[in-house]
Amino acid sequence: MHEETTDWYYDNPVIPGFHPDPSVCRVGEDYYLVCSSFEYFPGVPLFHSRDLVHWRQIGNVLDRPAQLPLPPDASASDGIYAPTIRHHDGRFWLITTNVSEGGNFIVSAERPEGPWSDPVWIDLPGIDPDLAWDEDGDCWCAFQGVGVARIDPEAGKVLEGPIAAWSGTGLQWPEAPHLYRIGEWWYLMIAEGGTERGHTVAMARARTPRGPWEPAPSNPVLTHRGTAHPVQSTGHADLVIGPDGEYWMVLLATRPRGYSPGFHVLGRETFLTPVAWEDGWPVVGPVNLRERGPGSPRPVERAARRDDFDAPALDPRWISPRSRPDDSWSLVERPGWLALHATGSTLDRPGCTLLGRRQEHQESRTAALLDPGSGRAGLSIRVDEGHHYDLEVADGQVDVIARIGPLRHRVATRPVPPGPVTLVITTGPAGERPPVDGQPTGLHVAAPDLIAFHVGEDLLAELDGRYLSTEVATGFTGRVIGLYATEGTAWADWFEHGPLDAP
Structure with missing residues (x-):
């Protein structure tokens, strides 16, 4: 006993x-x-x-x-x-x-x-x-x-x-x-x-x-x-x-x-x-x-975990759908950066270049400094090819894209200057539905969470989190948040994931 x-x-x-x-x-x-x-x-x-x-x-x-x-x-x-x-x-x-x-x-x-x-x-x-x-x-x-x-x-x-x-x-x-x-x-x-x-x-x-x-x-x-x-x-x-x-x-x-x-x-x-x-x-x-608990008490880590891509090998927490060809990524081409070489043109089908981490916190913050170069790349939160939200940079602008089953929709867009850009995805408590055309809806959100997309500190959009759930997408997996490239080569200087309230 x-x-x-x-x-x-x-x-x-x-x-x-x-x-x-x-x-x-x-x-x-x-x-x-x-x-x-x-x-x-x-x-x-x-x-x-x-x-x-x-x-x-x-x-x-x-x-x-x-x-x-x-x-x-x-x-x-x-x-x-x-x-x-x-x-x-x-x-x-x-x-x-x-x-x-x-x-x-x-x-x-x-x-x-x-x-x-x-x-x-x-x-x-x-x-x-x-x-x-x-x-x-x-x-x-x-x-x-x-x-x-x-x-x-x-x-x-x-x-x-x-x-x-x-x-x-x-x-x-x-x-x-x-x-x-x-x-x-x-x-x-x-x-x-x-x-x-x-x-x-x-x-x-x-x-x-x-x-x-x-x-x-x-x-x-x-x-x-x-x-x-x-x-x-x-x-x-x-x-x-x-x-x-x-x-x-x-x-x-x-x-x-x-x-x-x-x-x-x-x-x-x-x-x-x-x-x-x-x-x-x-x-x-x-x-x-x-x-x-068994054993002896120790404090539980609550800080965000950051990867600066300075190690000689990838952290074991990084995963990719189905495979990770050696020529799709590199830690040495640009020292201190993770290079991503596009192997597929869309996240909607298998074969894309994506390196991700499992979402570990119900209320979370994930951020990365991404240089898209002259290609197309971003930060995606996904369950599978038919259920993902993307914060994508290409052609001097950043887009929030929602893929829900057969539907694909550009939710928001904003111009950005050339060079590296800080992309942020947060998952937080659901409250009222986001405004429509600048007007509050007054409607209750029945979702498990709201997923928000930022460039730096600027909020671009909030989306209902239920569409990235097992009950909607089906299957046996959970959310993965990852860096991807679908055109050319992109580079990430750092990536961090942790609780929304982490210090």
């Missing part, structure tokens, strides 16, 4: 922004966590922590094109689904699914920072594969459905099975299975009910990975479905022993805002919650925005 062992609290989510399907492993005093990355390259962000609360991204597992083959026209929300990370016999192992190319595969590494191996493909159905080793050293893989198989992870061979396991309580999409040996039991934890508001975590146990499986009498062990809790869609969880010696759960959840049905704009995020055990079963939740 989690008693009053510590007197500090942490804020959820512990990894904010589009970081879904978390999986975690412990190696000594260190914790390593990975998340789904879908159609973005590099894939599978990798985080390190000593207390399960303060996480730092140390790399991406799939950081070479050979590890992450994606078709140039791979659909948004395809790509890499639900990795599992484990440490066994002195080596790190990761299994995941490329739904766009090849299916399930395994990579491994001696060190979490890599290099990680090329994929070892394995002929197993479904998505969301898991790895667990028994006392004899045999490796077991569970997968969506739910089934289990005994495998050789080095050769990618199925040695036994697949064997039908426990498929949950009858809700849709039994998925995200994880196997654990705890005491005398093997536990099988799954998600079901779909990854939307009906999401749940359910448990079963057996004496061996082959079953038979006994469901928990109080399933689901965690859900927020049908509640007014500010945290929703709780599910797709993993268990780990924390620095306090107790079990903790990492899981995905969302923070919807705005009028019914509510809109979550950052995607599914990584939350942390304590786990108690009663009569041999876990007791979890509800998952709160503020929880009592």
Whole structure:
């Protein structure tokens, strides 16, 4: 049980922004966590922590094109689904699914920072594969459905099975299975009910990975479905022993805002919650925005994080849709600047040059100093090719452009002098709708937020944030804010992203 062992609290989510399907492993005093990355390259962000609360991204597992083959026209929300990370016999192992190319595969590494191996493909159905080793050293893989198989992870061979396991309580999409040996039991934890508001975590146990499986009498062990809790869609969880010696759960959840049905704009995020055990079963939740923490307290960083492009390599937080050709960007052509070479003429189709960062704060400020040269470039806040707002500079003017489904509209325009220009995008609380023709509307905004576009301190336009939400755009990702070029070459001197109220 989690008693009053510590007197500090942490804020959820512990990894904010589009970081879904978390999986975690412990190696000594260190914790390593990975998340789904879908159609973005590099894939599978990798985080390190000593207390399960303060996480730092140390790399991406799939950081070479050979590890992450994606078709140039791979659909948004395809790509890499639900990795599992484990440490066994002195080596790190990761299994995941490329739904766009090849299916399930395994990579491994001696060190979490890599290099990680090329994929070892394995002929197993479904998505969301898991790895667990028994006392004899045999490796077991569970997968969506739910089934289990005994495998050789080095050769990618199925040695036994697949064997039908426990498929949950009858809700849709039994998925995200994880196997654990705890005491005398093997536990099988799954998600079901779909990854939307009906999401749940359910448990079963057996004496061996082959079953038979006994469901928990109080399933689901965690859900927020049908509640007014500010945290929703709780599910797709993993268990780990924390620095306090107790079990903790990492899981995905969302923070919807705005009028019914509510809109979550950052995607599914990584939350942390304590786990108690009663009569041999876990007791979890509800998952709160503020929880009592494990380990020792440390202040949480609230300042904006800035990149001056002075390092010899890109920060691992930078991602690009589908690929990032070497000739599409450079840190050395103009020292201290990020060069962007256009590879496509529009953000409305795959193939453009865009380097972005996940939006991490519901109320945020993102700014960049951009030199468009003689080309066309800007700052975009996006969910996919059909849902993005752009602050674009070309031909001596800056435009605010909205792409919402089949509609593309220039919302505002303003002349700017030649040379570098400071572009700013903020996301803030929704209040009244912006004025129309200079006149207040008096209408309430039902959106989750308002997205504002500035050149320096000058406001050009405000747009409704609901159109850049999962509930409108659909899919499994969240907002990404990025620098792009669609004509010629542009350069960025710096980029920063942080809370709207950051000092």
